[in-house]
Amino acid sequence: MQEASAAPQAHHGPPEGFIRKYVFSLDHKVIGKQYYALALAAVFIGMILSWLMRYHLIYPNGKIFGLEFLSKVGAPGGVMTPEYYLSLMTMHGTLMVFFVLTNAPFAAFGNYFLPIQIGAEDMAFPRFNMMSFWVTLVAFLVLVTAFFIPDGPPISGWTAYAPLSAVGTDAGPGLGWGQNLWGLSIAIFCVGSLLGSLNFIATTLDLRAKGMTLMRMPLCTWAWFITACISLLAFAVLLPACLLLILDRMAGTSFFIPAGLVVSDRLQAHAGGSPLLWQHLFWFFGHPEVYIAILPSMGIVSHILVNSIRRPLLSAKVIIYSMISIGFLSYMVWGHHMFVSGMNPFSSLMFSFPTLTITIPATVMTLIWLGSLYGARIRFTSASLFALGFISMFVSGGVSGFFLAQPSIDIYLHATYFVVGHFHMVMGVASIFGVFAGTYFWFPKMTGRMMSEGLGKTHFWITFIGTYCIFMPFHYLGLAGNVRRYSSFVDDFLLPLMPVHRFITIAALITGAAQFIFLYNLIHSRFRGKAAPVNPWEATSLEWTVPSPPPWNNFGDRHPVVYHDPHQYGVKGSLGDYVMQDSPEKIENES
């Protein structure tokens, strides 16, 4: 028997042929771009859905051109039914949380840059990596198929609370095959995410270049690594939950459906199941999912900030420890989503403590970012503006979390627009700002061309102001008692709030339209942008030592050796005020 050939077997040869190069590619960079393209498709579908919902909220009887073609039942004569509003809401949430917030900052950028940033040729298991993308794509296709079946998408929301999601068509439209497709899609998505996380962890642990100690990894690599650990354990719980839900729906089991449940005047033939069990399993995944969405953006923003302020952050180590603490604590707080679910009130108290505790590392990180900005001469690029915008969104959205973490206040605010405003800002928009920052920062490396800074800054300011105009009033609406998930507001106490809703809808239409500036910039720059140099931002990490775009094996025949951490800015180096990680030159006062 012979030992393996001298070629490193974890990797692969140069891609040959169109299919291997661009479709079933083993190259982590192509897979990263594929994830990005999928997230881009999902985010535009999700955004158009939010437009439709916002339009319907201010014109409940208004016709929407083309909607009848999508669903004759859901929009007879082009007017959205209340049930179809819920269907669109479910799809909006599912697409955004799973296919955008999980895919873009983590799977897309992580796949592309994690191996390069640690000096590896590729991921540890390129075939698993390819599979993880294609499995995720199948999950996406299964989900959007729900739009085109007669019954339409499910109405149970992205959280698919049982028993609504478990009993079938008796409970409403979309709860037949629409809900089956939803469950199937999420189960498939879990498999893709598990494969991806496994790859991220093994790659980070074992394929680091010589000299690349854990503490020398860039902060975004740390964030992707911690996210992979969270994702591995979170999706490993959601997958069994989906399996049990599918069995309740299709095989007649009673995991989540209680005895004696009558829906639409029909006694359901199930006994003894626990709807709370679904909530426990779902939120055990669901809360860590919030950090799966936000941690990579925290890492990306830290990576970009240190480059923009041209000096080290106050403490990169504390940021790493904070991210680890957040990852650890994220598994102890799931019950704060269930304060009003009928749990024992003492359980609520027990979940409230770690929820308030998790704000400490988040606050520490924010203070480090802000403290590092103090007195800094910031290079204002599109990327750094979005990084600053991230901090703003994270703080503004995060502060409302202090209120919601307390059971007594949550009883009043639960299921109101206050909650919707909170999670859209702190998890949704903040994370997306991280993705925008990453896109403007890494686009030159990924494509070999620069994006238009003018268009980028225009995009930033409209998006930044627009998102505040949309989501800050949500908090006000919630405090005024405006419940969420209503398709129209006809109650007396809600009618005075309609002007606020009109304002939000106009802001949403304008902010959404501004995203087409980004799309144009992305496509135009890809083909017509100025050629990008190897290191346009004078950055220190390893991705800026390889050509733009990098070759198939990243470093060619070179095997990078790392001498410094990536925070060597504001020093005297041979290239300027920075020293690259693979530069052997000595730095004064380096810790």
Added chain:
Amino acid sequence: MTRGGKAAAMNRTSAEEAARSGIWVGIAAITMSFAAFTSAIIVREGTDTSWHHMALPGVLYLNTLVLIASSMTLELSRRPVAARISRSQTAGQDGARSGLLWLLVTLGLGLAFLLGQYEAWRQLASQGLFLATNPSSSFFYVLTAVHGVHLLGGLAALGYLAGKLAAAAPRLRRSTVEATSIYWHFMGGLWIYLLLVMRTRL
């Protein structure tokens, strides 16, 4: 050794370590999934006032012995192959042959275990206990099926190893042999855990 050779050797070591890390990470995920199933049983049992306990089919205990035996035969297969690879970088035809024999026995025992599980299902069905009959039977079918699917993955890996060992000029990495063994032993340990859970809770 040339500089390129050193680098290649370093990368090979990294790849081997990645395979080992990968299998442990995979095991962590599977453990988490079964922890979720276990907590589901506990919560479901706690909220049900008319929980029906069931008698487990006797064949399960025989199946357990078969699976334990398969872990032993896998060790008999792994040791000569792994020892030869570490000693001389090549296991040679002798190592491959003795390894292959025990590996085929392991494969056979693995298949026998799955057939035994199928027999347990048949016995339950003959008593009128199906997937949706009561919560105990639901969890029984789900746990045994999900474990069986994971075990099929292990059988596929064993089949892959057997194919490699049977080749005229076999090329095999030590990490592949070790990762497969770790996974298979884990499947055995997991089954014993599940048997205990089912014995005490269902």
